[in-house]
Amino acid sequence: MSAVLAPQVEMLPMNAGDLDEIMAIEASVYPFPWTRGNFTDSLSAGYSAWVCRVGGELVGYVVVMMAVDEAHLLNISVAGKRQHMGFGARLLRHALQVARRLGAGRLLLEVRPSNTAALDLYKHFGFVRIGVRKAYYPASDGREDALVLVHSLAEVSA
DSSP: OOOOOOOOEEEEEOOGGGHHHHHHHHHHHOSSOOOHHHHHHHHHTTOEEEEEEETTEEEEEEEEEEETTEEEEEEEEEOGGGTTTTHHHHHHHHHHHHHHHTTOSEEEEEEOTTOHHHHHHHHHTTOEEEEEEEEEEEETTEEEEEEEEEEETTSOOO
């Protein structure tokens, strides 16, 4: 009987060399994707940015901005063919751990009300809604609101 080893899952700091793969994912999963400039600016600003690789394949990424004692999740994405496989949860768990390690008391984020998969993930991790940003996101029919969610980092997460 032979044993089959699963490919190794790695969380690695994002760097400029990852951007071509990131841009391909970004363009395939969002109707209004971040630009390369958004990512390079995030890296230049020193935001906590990470990629998830499985056997070398980039499957997702996350960008977190620190502001004093608060963290803000700016982007979390998983390649379409790798969605619903637990990588979003891995990335979110990693973002929560990094924010806690950097001294944040809570992690904030905005999410489209139409993004039910993301809302389910955030609910599973214990995020709660604290507000709405009107007409925050571009949408095909104008603008879409953003729900503002928060997670206290003093709490245990999923």
